[in-house]
Amino acid sequence: MALQSDSDKQVRLDFDPGSEKQTAPNYTNGKTYPPNGTYNDDKYPLDQPTDFDKKHGLEHQKGAHDEGYDPIIDQYSEAEIARIIRRVDFRLIPLCGLMYCVSLLDRTNLSNAAIAGMTRELNLRTTRPDRYSVITLVFFITYVIFQPPTTILTRFFGPRIWLASLTLAWGIVMIGFGFVQDWTALVGLRLLLGVLESGFFPGVVYLLSTWYRRYEVGKRYSIFYLIGSVASAFGGILAFGLMQMEGISGYGGWRWIFIIEGCLTCLVAFMGYLFLVSFPDNKNFRSLVPFLSLEERQLICARVNQDRSDADLEKFTLTRWLSGAKDWKIWIYGLCFGCATTVSYALAYFLPIILNQGLGFDTGTAQCLIAPPYVFAAIIMILTGWFGDKYKQRGACVAFNAILCIIGLAVMGWAYGNIRARYFGAFFATAGANANVPSVLTYQANNIRGQWKRAFCSATLVGLGALGGIVGSTVFRSQDSPTYVPGLSVAMGSQIVILISVAILTVVFKANNKKAERGEKILEELPSFRYTV
Numbered sequence: 001m002a003l004q005s006d007s008d009k010q011v012r013l014d015f016d017p018g019s020e021k022q023t024a025p026n027y028t029n030g031k032t033y034p035p036n037g038t039y040n041d042d043k044y045p046l047d048q049p050t051d052f053d054k055k056h057g058l059e060h061q062k063g064a065h066d067e068g069y070d071p072i073i074d075q076y077s078e079a080e081i082a083r084i085i086r087r088v089d090f091r092l093i094p095l096c097g098l099m100y101c102v103s104l105l106d107r108t109n110l111s112n113a114a115i116a117g118m119t120r121e122l123n124l125r126t127t128r129p130d131r132y133s134v135i136t137l138v139f140f141i142t143y144v145i146f147q148p149p150t151t152i153l154t155r156f157f158g159p160r161i162w163l164a165s166l167t168l169a170w171g172i173v174m175i176g177f178g179f180v181q182d183w184t185a186l187v188g189l190r191l192l193l194g195v196l197e198s199g200f201f202p203g204v205v206y207l208l209s210t211w212y213r214r215y216e217v218g219k220r221y222s223i224f225y226l227i228g229s230v231a232s233a234f235g236g237i238l239a240f241g242l243m244q245m246e247g248i249s250g251y252g253g254w255r256w257i258f259i260i261e262g263c264l265t266c267l268v269a270f271m272g273y274l275f276l277v278s279f280p281d282n283k284n285f286r287s288l289v290p291f292l293s294l295e296e297r298q299l300i301c302a303r304v305n306q307d308r309s310d311a312d313l314e315k316f317t318l319t320r321w322l323s324g325a326k327d328w329k330i331w332i333y334g335l336c337f338g339c340a341t342t343v344s345y346a347l348a349y350f351l352p353i354i355l356n357q358g359l360g361f362d363t364g365t366a367q368c369l370i371a372p373p374y375v376f377a378a379i380i381m382i383l384t385g386w387f388g389d390k391y392k393q394r395g396a397c398v399a400f401n402a403i404l405c406i407i408g409l410a411v412m413g414w415a416y417g418n419i420r421a422r423y424f425g426a427f428f429a430t431a432g433a434n435a436n437v438p439s440v441l442t443y444q445a446n447n448i449r450g451q452w453k454r455a456f457c458s459a460t461l462v463g464l465g466a467l468g469g470i471v472g473s474t475v476f477r478s479q480d481s482p483t484y485v486p487g488l489s490v491a492m493g494s495q496i497v498i499l500i501s502v503a504i505l506t507v508v509f510k511a512n513n514k515k516a517e518r519g520e521k522i523l524e525e526l527p528s529f530r531y532t533v
Contacts, residue, residue, distance in 0.1 A: 072302040081303075084296050088211055091291060093220055095275050096204050097227025099167055102265040103200055105231035106174045107193065108348040109257055110136060112239035115356050115363050116254040117246075122183045125478060135186050136349055136473040140466045142194030147202060147463035151455035152321065154203035155313075159279070160287070163203055164272035170196035171265030177258035178251065202462040205441060206455055210279050211300060213307035214446045214532065215389050218397075221438035221445075222385030226378045229434055233374030236352060236367035280304075281313050309526050310449045324448075324456035329505065333444035333457065334464030336398065336501050339494035340440055341465040343405055343433035346472035346491060350484075351426065354412075358482040359419050369423070373430035380404070380431040384439055394443040394532050395502045395509075401439055402498040405432025409495075413488035429491075436498070437465075446532040447509070449524040468494070509533045 073081070110118075114132060118124070124131040154162050173193050180186050204224075212220055242260050243253035251259075277287050280300040292300070304311035314320065324330055351373075355366035384397040408428025415421035441461070448457050471494070475487035509531035515521040516530060523529045 070302050070306050072298055076299060084299060091277060092211060093223050097224045098268055099272050100204060100228035101231045102268045103197055104228050105235050105261055106170060106265055107139060107197060109235060109261060111349050111352045112236055112367060113254040113257050115352055116239060116243045116257060117252050118254040121252060124183055130478055131183050133474055135190055137470060138187050139190040139194040140470040142191050143198045144463050144466045146195050146198040148459050150199035150202050151206045151459045153199060154206060159203060159207050160273060160276040163200060164269050164276060166196050166199050167269035167272055168266055171262050171269055174262030174265055175259055178255040202458040206458040209445050209454055213303055215392055217445050218389040218442045219385040221441050222381045225438040226381050229374055229378060233371045236370035240364050240367040281311055308449050310451055313451050321452045321456050324453040330457050330460060332501050332505060334461045336498050337440045337461050338464040338468035339498045340433055340436040341468035342472045342494040343491045344437060345469040346476055347430055347433060349473055350476040354484060358484060359422060373427045376427045377431040377434040381435040381438060384435050388442060392532060394446055395506050397439045398436055398443055399499055399502045401432045401436040402495040404428050406492050406495045408432060409488050409492045413483060413485050449526060449529060506533055
């Protein structure tokens, strides 16, 4: 017997060297081909061993025409693959989460500085429009404007250089916040901060999506955003500690909040430069600290291709990148993300103020009471991420979080005279809004294909999320204290929009999946692709 093989087939030849006539039936992927080249599936079933196999003790092996087969993946056991994925998790998720943590901390620490003396020293509340709201708002102007090209630049410069450099630059800007003498200087620095931070979040979201399969990203996005949310959870406690530096070198405690947190950001930027890695398909993959081998990165790409066939980077053209704009669903994902961030940003900027001025807690207590709602949000985030990955559900998770948020906002706004109930409402509102950030990210990541479409979608999603930040930074006005009913009403309306959007997408996805099953339609340019409802 002789055995010939390549990556796609195995051909077995059976002959008697002493005979004049050689019998050479072809056995390809478990099928026996008679001499005339035709075969009968009933007689030679694809998934059963042939008589020849049984006679010689040969088992059927997966071939290129078997579903799910990949010659690269087939070289590894499930345990080996799991071990490699864990290495990716430990290298990417904590570091990206930490970098996003300082990003959120630096853009949202205004509220802690405000109640620590900045409002009084810079005279922010004595004129119309509200100077504090203006300072909060201007960040999002440049943040939105500079969003579109950021994912392209992440590809061009590489994540390690690009993302670490941005983090270092805005850390330096944040240090400058501590030395301003006039509120107009804060406006200019916030505009610059918006430019620098605009390139970070879409770049990280795009990077993470290239390393994992569709039903692996839910938990990863949740953990990534959970680490980032530590900024909101414990930023108030950190600010309270830094306030105690009041008077050192003649600076107020609110100035030290900016200076020390800016220095921390620069330190994290240096860690990013050392440990951050590039895209798995990058032929010039470099890491200052050793990571995966070429073969292991080929495995990562093979897994992604097996899942959605878009691990290989297409050549960039502006037309190809902009073609994603023709898909109306991308704008619905962005709308959902913007509605989610409307509440998450509003709470980040105003929850300390609401607790202080609306519910009557003193400054230190208000800053410390921020943490528990975000801890609860972390629990909901992990649970919805786990549920979505396990049961392959995305829309249900987004809808659940939106309903949870609506309940919390309603209690915060209309439980008059009951401080404990209103504070309890902050738990549900914070959990629903923040848990929906990774949920919506996963929702869109599961339902698009193509590297440049993914890059375009990441940019537009975060850009529309920034528009939600503009709304969230303006709806809670000081004149509406202590109930803040107008702001809470707008926030509730944004969650209703999410519910309507999810309902529309669910109907469309189910209808298109049925058409694809019947062979009437090809989804996302891939016959095997199905939308995740």
